[in-house]
Amino acid sequence: MTYDSKLKSEFIDELFDAFMLLESKEEYYRFFEDICTIKEIQSLAQRLKVAKLLREKKTYNEIEEITGTSTATISRINRCLSYGADGYNLVLDRLEKKEG
Known part of the structure; x- marks a missing residue:
């Protein structure tokens, strides 16, 4: 495919x-x-963590507190989880399988 x-x-x-x-x-x-840059790597890691927390049904406020990510970015990641190319879900499913 x-x-x-x-x-x-x-x-x-x-x-x-x-x-x-x-x-x-x-x-x-x-x-x-x-x-x-170190900041770019940290941002990528932070976005993946936000996606994971969203799938765990954490609230925007909880995620903002845990990660320091703005609610605008959290919202964008949430849209990607629901309507995006399914990349986050693909990776998170595989990570869960690996950890499980």
Whole structure:
């Protein structure tokens, strides 16, 4: 199955191909430290945590308190969970399976 997206481009395909070549958490740390700022990495991690908390039925206020994320960002992530490309749900389902 091929995913069609407005995001799709040759450059992004190459970036995702690079991700798939990483073989360990240490390699991810090394690559992301070079390719992103620390703030960008923290923001990505924070968004994933917000998505997880939303699926756990936490309120916006609880999530804001736990993560420091603005309610506008929480709302955007919530819309992605319900109406997005299903990427958050895909990853969160797999994480739950791995942890379970």
